[in-house]
Every structure is written in structure tokens, then in C-alpha cells.
Amino acid sequence: MSISVIGANKHYGDFAALDDVSIDIxxxxxxxLLGPSGSGKSTLLRAxxxxxxxxSGVIEINGRDVSQASPQQRDIGFVFQHYAAFKQMTVRENIGFGLKIRKRPKAEVRKKVDELLEVVGLEFVQKRYPSQLSGGQRQRMALARALAVDPQVLLLDEPFGALDAKVRDDLRRWLRQLHEEVHVTTVLVTHDQxxxxxxSDRIAILNKGRIEQVGTPDDLYDRPDNVFVASFLGSVSRLNGQLVRPHDIRIGRTPEMTYPPEDPSLDTGVVRATVNRVVNLGFETxxxxxxxxxxxxxxxxxxxxDQNALELAAGQTVYARATVVPKLASG
Incomplete structure (x- = not known):
């Protein structure tokens, strides 16, 4: 199901949480939906x-105006960062709860829950209670419960924000695989670039209640519309007056070493610099x-x-040059 938001406005007093926001999903x-705190991403999701x-504004789901419809009438699955499971129910019972209150036949509920337990990989803990699960398992249970009622749209509000880095990485891969299997229209709020x-298939970057740019991850990373998008979606450095990705800077002991053999004519200016600090980060430095x-x-x-070859250390004089400079649509 497609989603269209047209001219959405939302104010809290003098604060514009959403300022004429329009987006097609x-x-x-x-x-x-990616942006800093207070950018309007969670407000847009909740709307x-x-x-x-x-x-003011209009929200359409699959061409139907749902602006005045209740959450139940919109047929949406919603997963929050802190998911409130029923503590007295097992994993299996939690996942099937939405179907049970809709008075679906017991055989249908059993079949659907079995399918979802397999999809989210929780068959072996289906008889446990939420307190007996890890954080990652609880979030997978929450997603299965949201999917059980076959929603038109799945909305995720920073569902992995409270988990540690390793679990977040695992769940990100799992969410991508799950989406490829289920293909439900999904909107994810995150502040994690x-x-x-x-x-994501697509990313919308929000700032101060407005959408700065919408596109594929490659579009936004390689062809940002403005400085805010470039600097928010990945690290940037300013070199020779130009905004550059740190991995697009070549370092050499001499100016000549900064020119790649494949394109020696590319002239973005060589800068002499002093090394302040060298930090090894696994494969990268x-x-x-x-x-x-x-x-x-x-x-x-x-x-x-490259670091092993250059043997860079604090206090050394080196030369730097940008190999790629993003072309911004605006400043």
C-alpha cells in the first residue's frame, strides 16, 4: 500500500513540528525518516x-484519504522503541493476541502464529514469557505481533534504539531480510545514519519540521541537495574550501603521491597539513x-x-587532496 502525505502541518504552540511536509512512500x-532530535520524524510517523x-494537510493510504480516520481504521501495525508486551502471556500468546481479539478461528490463529514464529526465528522460545527474552528477541516478538493482523502498513519508531550495538546490527540485517520476504510497506524512524x-530503499531527511531531500541511499550520499544533507548522512570534512567525504581524501608524503595514477588530471587542490592524531579502527584508519x-x-x-605503507604519526607534515567532491544542488 502506498502512502501520500500532502501539505502536513503540526504546531505545538509556537513550535512547528511539521511545516508543510509532503512525501510519497x-x-x-x-x-x-532520518533526522536529528526535534526534526519532526516521529511526529510525521504518528500522524x-x-x-x-x-x-492541516492530507494523509492518504493507497489513494484513500485517512486524515480523519482512527488508527484502527487505517489498518496499520506500529512498533515502538519500548514495546509494551503482555507480561502474563507467552511469546506465542502475545503474537496471536491481535487475531484473537478479532475473533479469528482458532485454526487460523494457530497457523498464522506458527508461520510468524518461523519467520522471526522464535519457535524455540514460543512458550517463554517476555521477561525471559533478550532485548532482541522481544523486538522480534513485537514485529511478529504487528505483522500478525496483516497490516497495510508497518510503522517502526526507533525499534532498536534501546539495544546495544551488536544486537542492533543483527536486527538491522534481520529486518532487511524480513522485509524482502513480507513486502509490507514499511516506514522506519531513526536517528542512526x-x-x-x-x-532502506529510500530515505527522507528531515530538519526543523521540513523534508530536506528524499531519495535512495546512494542518491543522498553521493548527490546531496545541500550542506545539511551531506553533513548529516555520513561524515564530511572541509578541505580547500570544499565539502568532502573523509574516505575521498588521499594522503601522501609528497604532493605527487596524492594524485591517483588512474586520473592525474583531476585537480581539486593539494593541501599541506600536519597530522594531529592517528586512530586505527579495524580495517580503516x-x-x-x-x-x-x-x-x-x-x-x-x-x-x-595505506597507513602501514605511510606510517603516519602525530606531528608529521603530509599532503592531502580530494579525489571526489560532491556537487551540491544548493549551498
Whole structure:
């Protein structure tokens, strides 16, 4: 089911949580709403769900105006960061609860719950209670429960935000695989750029109640519309007056070493700099530098192999050049 938001406005006193927001979310897509705290992403999600009313604007699901419809009438599954499971019910009972209150036949409920337990990989804990599950297992149970009633749309409000990094990584991969199997239109709110890049078909970046840009992860990362999008979706450095991704900066002991053999004609300007700090981060190495001419600090990311060859250390003088410079649509 597709979702269209047209001219959405929502104010809390003088604060504009949503300021003339319009967005189309294609059927079957996994779209992330990404932005800093207070950007309006959760307000937009809650408005789509019918949990918050708009001051003005229209929300359509599959072409039907649901702006005044209740959450129950919108046929939406919703998963919050802190999911409130029924503590007295087993995993199996929690997943089947929505079907039970809809008075579906027992055989249908049993079949659907069996299918979802297999999909989310919780067959072996189906008789346990929520208190006996890990955080990741509880969130998978929450997603299965939301999917049990075959919603038109699945809305996820930072569902992995309270979990540790390793569990988040595992659940991100699992969510992507789940979406490929289920194909329900999914909208994910997150402030985690890596999470959005990892799981999304499309990303909408919000800032101060407005949408800055919508597109595929590659579009937004490689062709940002403005400085805010470029700097929010991934790290950026300012080198020679230009905004550059740290991994697109080449470091050399001499100016000539910064020119790649495949394109020696690309001239974005070589900068002499001093190494402030070198941090090894597994495969990558982060190099913190200061430009000699301007005193401006910037960061480059190089491979561990390049670091082993260059043997960079604090206090050394090196040369840096951008190999790629994003073309911004606006400043």
C-alpha cells in the first residue's frame, strides 16, 4: 500500500513540528525518516498512524484519504522503541493476541502464529514469557505481533534504539531480510545514519519540521541537495574550501603521491597539513589533520594498508587532496 502525505502541518504552540511536509512512500518500500532530535520524524510517523492529528494537510493510504480516520481504521501495525508486551502471556500468546481479539478461528490463529514464529526465528522460545527474552528477541516478538493482523502498513519508531550495538546490527540485517520476504510497506524512524543506509530503499531527511531531500541511499550520499544533507548522512570534512567525504581524501608524503595514477588530471587542490592524531579502527584508519595555510581541522579515512605503507604519526607534515567532491544542488 502506498502512502501520500500532502501539505502536513503540526504546531505545538509556537513550535512547528511539521511545516508543510509532503512525501510519497511507494507501496512495498522500506522508507526511513532520518533526522536529528526535534526534526519532526516521529511526529510525521504518528500522524500517518493516526496517533496525532494534523493542524492541516492530507494523509492518504493507497489513494484513500485517512486524515480523519482512527488508527484502527487505517489498518496499520506500529512498533515502538519500548514495546509494551503482555507480561502474563507467552511469546506465542502475545503474537496471536491481535487475531484473537478479532475473533479469528482458532485454526487460523494457530497457523498464522506458527508461520510468524518461523519467520522471526522464535519457535524455540514460543512458550517463554517476555521477561525471559533478550532485548532482541522481544523486538522480534513485537514485529511478529504487528505483522500478525496483516497490516497495510508497518510503522517502526526507533525499534532498536534501546539495544546495544551488536544486537542492533543483527536486527538491522534481520529486518532487511524480513522485509524482502513480507513486502509490507514499511516506514522506519531513526536517528542512526548507518541504520538508514543499511536497511532502506529510500530515505527522507528531515530538519526543523521540513523534508530536506528524499531519495535512495546512494542518491543522498553521493548527490546531496545541500550542506545539511551531506553533513548529516555520513561524515564530511572541509578541505580547500570544499565539502568532502573523509574516505575521498588521499594522503601522501609528497604532493605527487596524492594524485591517483588512474586520473592525474583531476585537480581539486593539494593541501599541506600536519597530522594531529592517528586512530586505527579495524580495517580503516582515521587521520586527524590541520591545514597549514588556514589552520582548519579536517579528517581523512584511509585503509589500514595505506597507513602501514605511510606510517603516519602525530606531528608529521603530509599532503592531502580530494579525489571526489560532491556537487551540491544548493549551498
Amino acid at each position: 511507494p507501496a512495498g518500500s522500506l522508507t526511513s 500517518i498512524a493516526g496517533l496525532d492529528s494534523l493542524d 548507518q541504520e538508514a543506509l543499511d536497511v 582515521r587521520v586527524e589533520l590541520t591545514a597549514a595555510a588556514t589552520g582548519e581541522e579536517f579528517i581523512a579515512q584511509i585503509t589500514r594498508g
